[in-house]
Amino acid sequence: MSPCVTKVNSNLAAVTFFAKTHAGDVCGSNGLPLTPNSIAILGRAQYLKTIEHPNLCEYLDIIRGKHERTIIVSEYAGAPLDEKIKICNDVKTILRIFYQVAEGLNEINDHGFACHNLEPSNILLDSQNNVKLFNYGLFYMTKQGEYVSFPIGNIRYLPPERLLGSQNNIKSDVWSLGMIIAELFLECQFWSSLKISNIIRKILSLSNVSKVFEKIAREHNCFEKYDNLNSDVRELIERCLSTSISSRPMPNDIINNKLFQENIETYAYKAPPKPEQLLLRCPLKQVYYLWQLAGGDVQTELKKEGLIRSEAPILSMPKIVCLNGKIGGSKRSQSHLADNRIVILRLNNLVERLRKVPSMAYFPLIHSPKFAVHYGAGMEQLPLVIRERDTEYQFYRVMLFSRMLKGYPFTRDMIIKEAQIDIPPLLRGAVWACLLDVIEDGSYERIDKVTPTSTDRQIEVDIPRCHQYDELLSSPEGHRKLKRLLKAWVASHPQYVYWQGLDSLTAPFLYLNFNNEERAFLSLYKFIPKYLHWFFLKDNSAVIKEYLCKFSQLTAYHEPVLAKHLNSISFIPELFAIPWFLTMFSHVFPLHKIIHLWDKLMLGDNSYPLFIGISVLKQLKSTLMSSGFNECILLFSDLPDIVMETCVVESQKMYSVTPKSICYRKNVLHEVDPGEFDISDISLSELQGEVSPRISANDLIDLIFNGKDAVVILDLRGSLEFSRMRVAGSINIPFTTVLLGDTRLESLGVPNLESILADKIVVIVSVVHENAVLFSKFLIDCGVSRVCVLHQGFNILHAVVPSVLVST
Amino acid sequence: MLSDNGTVDFVYKYTNHDGTEKTIEEKIELPFDGDVGELVNKMMNEMEPMMRYLDADVELKEALGNFIRKKNQEFLDSRDDALIEKARRPDADLEALIKETEKLYKEELLQFADRIGPTDEEIFAQSFHRLVHSSSLPEILVKEKGYAKTVADLINRMDTEVEALNSEQQEEMDKKINQLDISTTSEDINKLLAHQYTTHNFVRKKFESELEAIHSHQRNEYREWITGQVSKVFQTSRVATPLGNRSSMFVTQTPSMEESFTIHLGSQLKHMHNIRILSADVTDLCSPLHADESLGGLNMALGLYSSSLCGVVVLTPSGQVAANKKIVKNANMSTEFHFDQIDDQLEKIQTEVKNLNTQDAASNEKSISKLKTGDFFITKHSNLSQSHVIFHLISDEPFNSPSEINSRHPVILGLRNILKTASKHDVTMLTIPALLRHEMSEDMTxxxxxxxxxxxxxCAKGFMIESASWGGAELSTLQLLLPREISEELFTTLAGMVPHVFRVANPKILESK
Known part of the structure; x- marks a missing residue:
């Protein structure tokens, strides 16, 4: 006996078609090659994913295959009307269908488009005889059919004006609805045996008829049935089939017809009982996401059903291709025709994978420490890429995060804590917004994104160059949205200007929040002051100089040997690092890498990017060390492939071991005023003169008390002063005894100095600041890492209470 | 009011915060395709700032929304009513519309299309592909080899016989010429010449017809055998590699000089490609398949119906459709089991050219069957060593005077079209002549x-970057072909240019911890 696999009714389905290929070599008005139509469809269809209505199937995904293939994944609840036609023979059921389709059409109309693809096979009925419209967005996503070569809509149900070229009028759908209902009442299919041309002729001839329903009924010998119908119903259908379009009712008029309103409970949507399977109670987008993780692949499913037919490419090769774009001898294969078959995506695999998941896990209790169960524990050790692909783990994460997101902003601290582990890709956009303290308040709507400004031209030029390998961002819809976001940002920051790079910076937010421009905008709005304060000033040179100077100092702090080498060939950060920091690396890395980088960035403060920069350098260390100036320039002109995981881990490590004051910059958003023992106000010229960063007294004291072994203090004062008063455990190297020219540690005459300094934070303490600076350079030349200078010198330590000083 | 050009004026009357009655106007274009909320905010900016705090936007939004919805619908309805009205007129020509719509439905929707079953070609492709990926592969190769030998033998025989005849005739002619004005007249010589010519032709024709007979006989026998084998083999096992799978090529032939690189292309997202620069004769890449004991046959058979085809670009002069003579000869060395014999292919291409050019009303009689620089035609092969498809690119550069061209030159554009076709039809390994010349000449400095x-x-780099957005197959290997006679020094120089033009992938160095 084979084990019984729980049978699950799947409500996911896919349809596929080919987008129209552009003929020959045509360019758009901007001189760039035209976007493939499949990409344009993909961009437009994103909007459909936001539509949620009980009478409409939810759109879940749009996939682009090879050679312009487009696949639409959507909800598919119940069975189509043409299969259930037998049970739809009582007046109540038919009117119920009538009413609910009208509800669906009304929703579509409210979204500002028309269906134009209404036919019995696209009307689904569930167990409660609720209607859900399927594939209603085809006309919209293909931009009125412009992006595909095939006609949209079943010819039998098209109104005459559609055949004559009308578009986008919801009343055409009302006609289709009228025809479908008329067929149900008359219990026959109209013109079932006619050829297409004759059907078209019939429909066109109807435009001269005043009572279409009656005429059709007579034509099909059903006048008796027609006559027996309730006169209200008859009259409503007759109006739906009116050839005067202005007198045809709107979907809303049908809904409000007294025929339905008098007995609304009979017709209105009745929620079906909750499914047994807890999984099926989850939002469909989550189910689909998990289905993919559990090995679901839409293309394979379509292949299995024969909807994607594999053909040997060599057979369809053309015979000649002329320079003017004409192609000869390539015959069009029938497998490229539109096929309206539907493939159901089975959930068995996913159900099997999640069988062991306890029911509790579907409802994580985040506020009850008593019941805290840590699902997915032990997975943290695995690499991120594996965790992101693990069905069960992602299930726990998605459940947890979607619960926490519901409580935002109250749950913000919890979200931060969990985000430190990792962020589930499905919810990344929303989680980032939480990390950035975004509250959606409708302010985006108020910003003027339309009025032309002087920056438009530059934006126009930059957008077609911004992450165009990505399908979403390269679609016309993506371009439109990116432009709106950029314009909105510029309009809301009169003190700033548009610097090239802002486009790259915006791209990840748009990519993650494609259907929520406001969230994308507000995330960007909060992100910039946090990490790029004053970078977008018209004159940002001082800010950038300070930033790069800090970058050099930190490179010297963590990688003294590399810093020394780069310095010796004068390969300064100004030459390569500006695009890194100005765009927070979004200009140099592909989106899938930026996302992992920013996951961590969002959790760190404004200094974190500096460590990313260092870890990039570190990864290329061996190449850099063996290269001269020219090779380095060439290497960085197009950054080679960087392993992001290592980069993230390295930068996090450095970030966590570096005292905060080491990264001090003047040009950041300071939320608290600096105290007596903090660093404040270092001028740019001072900063540029120093090779090593400064450390604040506060951080030094903290190191002394809380991590004594982590720090070594080198005291440069004279030995007399040293013996009088010093920090316990510090080493005295009187500056007068140092030979700056002899860059060996041994020359200092302190036994075992190298091993003492290894893996420690080396703090130079002096009374004369210039000496400390010179000595720090000496140490870096010797290859000592983590060298820093105490801000304000030894004397600041006198004031510290409780005292850290000892005297003899 | 609805005006002709589809704009309406929205007039909004409201009470200002100080109690005065005010109106505000806004032009709205129909059909409306914008965001009501944003329009409201635009209009709010024209009101006094105080009004925002009085939540005047809520009312405005409702009024504007209703107005737009109403006007928009009215606009659409009147537009469509006009359409119907037009169709009702007795002079409306509906037949054309009916025909067009019917055609659209029949040609584009599978539901209404006249179903055509798979062609013989497709069935055979399917069968062959399944067989080749089964245990019958060696059997197929042996069979092909046997067939190839028969043809090659015949061709050899023809060659020797024609050779013998030639020398015999030459001798005879020499004799006669020596006797000229002694015992023979020039008329005799002319006669003899005519006679010799006829004999020569006769012998040649005889062999050619024999060859043709063998080709078609072998082809039929082979195809029947393959189809027969399939039903036999797959009665037992059902596992098969689907058509259009990925297949990889292992190159066995070693050209005189070559160097390989792995490169990254793309500014943010990097795609990896292989570049190989080599010097060889272009006909080496299209040599007869079964001539030696190499693995070539296996390679070609496995890859033929896969989605990783190999293509070679061969330059050919403009004018009539004609392929490189040596390649034609190579292709005729054995029977083409899968496609037409190359001569037939060329003939069909010639007809196609005529068809294409006659569509163009502008072209005159003379140029009707001619191809121009930058055009290319494609032949398909199953019996050549390293190419499934050959792109014959028209280039008219005179042999002895190398010219200067730029990136807008037709040949370069033709190259781009080739890359585009390659991407569309899954050619993943392509060889292009790196100098756009197949031979070296004196003045090529x-x-x-x-x-x-x-x-x-x-240009190749640019096209490859561009190809990422074409949505087809990615070119995995690009071979840059240099003439065989190229000096080693020049080869090294040109090979050295590759890493400068293309960004070479950084080697991953495993560091010990």
Whole structure:
């Protein structure tokens, strides 16, 4: 006996078609090659994913295959009307269908488009005889059919004006609805045996008829049935089939017809009982996401059903291709025709994978420490890429995060804590917004994104160059949205200007929040002051100089040997690092890498990017060390492939071991005023003169008390002063005894100095600041890492209470 | 009010915060395709700022929304009513519309299309592909080899016989010429010449018809055998590699000089490609398949119906459709089991050219069957060593005077079209002549070669970057072919240019911890 696999009714389905290929070599008005139509469809269809209505199937995904293939994944609840036609023979059921389709059409109309693809096979009925419209967005996503070569809509149900070229009028759908209902009442299919041309002729001839329903009924010998119908119903259908379009009712008029309103409970949507399977109670987008993780692949499913037919490419090769774009001898294969078959995506695999998941896990209790169960524990050790692909783990994460997101902003601290582990890709956009303290308040709507400004031209030029390998961002819809976001940002920051790079910076937010421009905008709005304060000033040179100077100092702090080498060939950060920091690396890395980088960035403060920069350098260390100036320039002109995981881990490590004051910059958003023992106000010229960063007294004291072994203090004062008063455990190297020219540690005459300094934070303490600076350079030349200078010198330590000083 | 051009004025009356009655106007274009909320905010900016705090936007939004919805619908309805009205007129020509719509439905929707079953070609492709990926592969190869031998033998026989005849005739002719004005007249010589010519032709024709007979006989026998085998083999096992799978090629032939690189292309997202620069004769890449004991046959058979085809670009002069003579000869060395014999293919291409050009009303009689620089035609092969498809690119560069071209030159554009076709039809390994020349000539100086190679490299790089957005197959290997006679020094120079033009992937160095 084979084990019984729980049978699950799947409500996911896919349809596929080919987008129209552009003929020959045509360019758009901007001189760039035209976007493939499949990409344009993909961009437009994103909007459909936001539509949620009980009478409409939810759109879940749009996939682009090879050679312009487009696949639409959507909800598919119940069975189509043409299969259930037998049970739809009582007046109540038919009117119920009538009413609910009208509800669906009304929703579509409210979204500002028309269906134009209404036919019995696209009307689904569930167990409660609720209607859900399927594939209603085809006309919209293909931009009125412009992006595909095939006609949209079943010819039998098209109104005459559609055949004559009308578009986008919801009343055409009302006609289709009228025809479908008329067929149900008359219990026959109209013109079932006619050829297409004759059907078209019939429909066109109807435009001269005043009572279409009656005429059709007579034509099909059903006048008796027609006559027996309730006169209200008859009259409503007759109006739906009116050839005067202005007198045809709107979907809303049908809904409000007294025929339905008098007995609304009979017709209105009745929620079906909750499914047994807890999984099926989850939002469909989550189910689909998990289905993919559990090995679901839409293309394979379509292949299995024969909807994607594999053909040997060599057979369809053309015979000649002329320079003017004409192609000869390539015959069009029938497998490229539109096929309206539907493939159901089975959930068995996913159900099997999640069988062991306890029911509790579907409802994580985040506020009850008593019941805290840590699902997915032990997975943290695995690499991120594996965790992101693990069905069960992602299930726990998605459940947890979607619960926490519901409580935002109250749950913000919890979200931060969990985000430190990792962020589930499905919810990344929303989680980032939480990390950035975004509250959606409708302010985006108020910003003027339309009025032309002087920056438009530059934006126009930059957008077609911004992450165009990505399908979403390269679609016309993506371009439109990116432009709106950029314009909105510029309009809301009169003190700033548009610097090239802002486009790259915006791209990840748009990519993650494609259907929520406001969230994308507000995330960007909060992100910039946090990490790029004053970078977008018209004159940002001082800010950038300070930033790069800090970058050099930190490179010297963590990688003294590399810093020394780069310095010796004068390969300064100004030459390569500006695009890194100005765009927070979004200009140099592909989106899938930026996302992992920013996951961590969002959790760190404004200094974190500096460590990313260092870890990039570190990864290329061996190449850099063996290269001269020219090779380095060439290497960085197009950054080679960087392993992001290592980069993230390295930068996090450095970030966590570096005292905060080491990264001090003047040009950041300071939320608290600096105290007596903090660093404040270092001028740019001072900063540029120093090779090593400064450390604040506060951080030094903290190191002394809380991590004594982590720090070594080198005291440069004279030995007399040293013996009088010093920090316990510090080493005295009187500056007068140092030979700056002899860059060996041994020359200092302190036994075992190298091993003492290894893996420690080396703090130079002096009374004369210039000496400390010179000595720090000496140490870096010797290859000592983590060298820093105490801000304000030894004397600041006198004031510290409780005292850290000892005297003899 | 609805005006003709589809704009309406929205007039909004409201009470200002100080109690005065005010109106505000806004032009709205129909059909409306914008965001009501944003329009409201635009209008709010024209009101006094105080009004925002009085939540005047809520009312405005409702009024504007209703107005737009109403006007928009009215606009659409009147537009459509007009359409119907037009169709009602007795002079409306509906037949054309009916025909067009019917055609659209029949040609584009599978539901209404006249179903055509798979062609013989497709069935055979399917069968062959399944067999080749089964245990019958060696059997197929042996069979093909046997067939190839028969043909090659015949061709050899023809060659020797024709040779013998030639020398015999030459001798006879020499004799006669020596006797000229002694015992023979020039008329006799002419007669003899005519006679010899007829004999020669006769012998040739005889062999050619024999060859043709063998080709078609072998082809039929082979195809029948393959189809027969399939039903036998797959009665037992049902596992098969689907058509259009990925297949990889292992190159066995070693050209005189070659160097390989792995490169990254793309500014943010990097795609990896292989570049190989080599010097060889282009006909070496299209040599007869079964001539030696190499693995070539296996390679070609496995890859033939896969989605990783190999293509070669061969330059050919303009004018009539004609392929490189040597390649034609190579292709005729054995029977083409899968496609038409190359001569037939060329003939069909010639007809196609005529068809294409007659559509063009502008072209005159003379140029009707001619191809121009930058055009290319494609032949398909199953019996050549390293190419499934050959792109015959028309180039008219005179042999002895190397010219200067730029990136807008037709040949370069033709190259782009080839890459585009390759991407569309899953050619993943492509060989292009790096100098756009197959042979070296005296006046091809080092600096000219470098300039030309740089141009071709850079253009190829550009096209490959562009190809990422074409949505087809990615070119995995690009071979840059240099003439066989190229000097080692020049080869090294040109090979050295590759890493400068293309970004070479950084080697991953495993560091010990």
């Amino acid at each position: 080092v600096s000219w070669c470098m300039r030309r190679a740089e141009l071709v490299f850079k």
